[in-house]
Amino acid sequence: MVSPVHPGAMDWSRHYPKHCSPPAHSLDALADPDVTVQVPSKRPHSPPDDLDALCMRSCAPYTATAHAGDKRVEFADIGCGYGGLMVGLASVYPDTLMLGMEIRVKVQEYVYQRIQALRAQNEGPEGVPGGYQNISIIRMNAMKFLPNFFAKGQLTKLFFLFPDPHFKKKKHKARIISPTLLAEYAYILHPGGIIYTITDVKDLHEWMVKHLTSHPLFERIPDDELASDPAIPHVRQSTEEGKKVERNNGDKFLACFRRMDDPIAHHTHLMPRTIDAPLLTAEAYAPFGQVISLADANRANLPTPSAANQNTALRFNRLADLVNLRTLPESDGGAAPNLCVFRCQPQRQRPFPLKVLERHPYSTQLFMPVASPKESGALNAQRYLVVVAANGPDDRPDCATLKAFIAEKWQGITYSPGVWHHPMVALDERLVGPLEEANPNPTLCD
Numbered sequence: 001m002v003s004p005v006h007p008g009a010m011d012w013s014r015h016y017p018k019h020c021s022p023p024a025h026s027l028d029a030l031a032d033p034d035v036t037v038q039v040p041s042k043r044p045h046s047p048p049d050d051l052d053a054l055c056m057r058s059c060a061p062y063t064a065t066a067h068a069g070d071k072r073v074e075f076a077d078i079g080c081g082y083g084g085l086m087v088g089l090a091s092v093y094p095d096t097l098m099l100g101m102e103i104r105v106k107v108q109e110y111v112y113q114r115i116q117a118l119r120a121q122n123e124g125p126e127g128v129p130g131g132y133q134n135i136s137i138i139r140m141n142a143m144k145f146l147p148n149f150f151a152k153g154q155l156t157k158l159f160f161l162f163p164d165p166h167f168k169k170k171k172h173k174a175r176i177i178s179p180t181l182l183a184e185y186a187y188i189l190h191p192g193g194i195i196y197t198i199t200d201v202k203d204l205h206e207w208m209v210k211h212l213t214s215h216p217l218f219e220r221i222p223d224d225e226l227a228s229d230p231a232i233p234h235v236r237q238s239t240e241e242g243k244k245v246e247r248n249n250g251d252k253f254l255a256c257f258r259r260m261d262d263p264i265a266h267h268t269h270l271m272p273r274t275i276d277a278p279l280l281t282a283e284a285y286a287p288f289g290q291v292i293s294l295a296d297a298n299r300a301n302l303p304t305p306s307a308a309n310q311n312t313a314l315r316f317n318r319l320a321d322l323v324n325l326r327t328l329p330e331s332d333g334g335a336a337p338n339l340c341v342f343r344c345q346p347q348r349q350r351p352f353p354l355k356v357l358e359r360h361p362y363s364t365q366l367f368m369p370v371a372s373p374k375e376s377g378a379l380n381a382q383r384y385l386v387v388v389a390a391n392g393p394d395d396r397p398d399c400a401t402l403k404a405f406i407a408e409k410w411q412g413i414t415y416s417p418g419v420w421h422h423p424m425v426a427l428d429e430r431l432v433g434p435l436e437e438a439n440p441n442p443t444l445c446d
């Protein structure tokens, strides 16, 4: 199984050739200086023997893929089995791309062949609406790499239909609905999007309801509201497992949950207020991370330097704690440090409106202003705003702890893992800052 390094590295044209174009490597992409595009020396030819591996291989060198106007996958069927749900929904939502995710090789191959056959049989005006061009399957472990495939808020429907029950208590951690995975599902689902669950195992139903209702970003949809949802009859009846349960006169426990709005939207809506932004000091900032500076008033706190480079320099070691809470190797979804540069346009609005807070649960982020030559040759790293908040008991930003600081161009900062923060805001002239983070997927933050 191969996963793309990020959602933009996926060549969806191989899954949905009628809806998506191959990765961009044309002049219009090159005209944008922020997009780097490498063209692979050779494109693989159809038909692929392992569609997923080819999709990843063929687009891995690109950094920008989707063409404007291309559709994006909106529905994902996790553990799709033999694909009955997608086949049922394909003509109900002929303009919506759906992806089945399945871990078993033989099952994935079967569904792939099934979709190819349906497409061939339904070509032209005689075929069903959409001609099954909007459904596809990928072989993957859905418990590991979902945010590598889908961007934040990309999906509108996420299906967990008759998932493996893992009856024994010590196997419960293998269940596909768990507190950790719910954070990922909330991340890839658009606010208003829906998680569908159905099972014939009462204990599993209660487990899923318990975890989803206690998650701050999901609310259960009342059964009467579901009556008008055209997906529901297929959730109940179209999957192979659902049909088997019906043949055996088994129970079917259905529960659906809506992805609620992001927390900061609620908080700012409920509590509009203005806060002051004093100058950044290491002491005041300590609950959130560290200040990296040789010019602070607290210079006494700096580690004792040692002589370096044939006595031409002083070296200050360990100015910040760089933490990586992931334990897996990078090949298994673990962390790799990423050093990158943000070029920030100055924000002039006063008071500056805070729109969003984000956090990186697994790793330290480090921002360090750097000078960059302007056309005049002058240097332009200037002051910037640092906005932080602690996590609250409801796993949302605790707005009572919200703090803003003005950082000078000679001060770098870290955000400790899990600290809510506003994206970087340059206050005066343009600020250029490199970011160092230990995160395999730069988009994986709340």
Ligand SMILES: C[S@@+](CC[C@H](N)C(=O)[O-])C[C@H]1O[C@@H](n2cnc3c(N)ncnc32)[C@H](O)[C@@H]1O
Pocket (backbone or CB within 6 Å): 078, 079, 080, 081, 082, 084, 101, 102, 103, 104, 107, 140, 141, 142, 143, 160, 161, 162, 163, 164, 239, 240, 241, 242
């Ligand atoms: C009981 S079957 C249900 C299949 C289908 N949803 C249905 O209703 O017919 C569960 C499916 O989930 C797949 N599965 C289990 N764990 C998975 C994982 N981590 N990633 C992707 N698929 C998984 C299994 O291979 C199996 O096909």
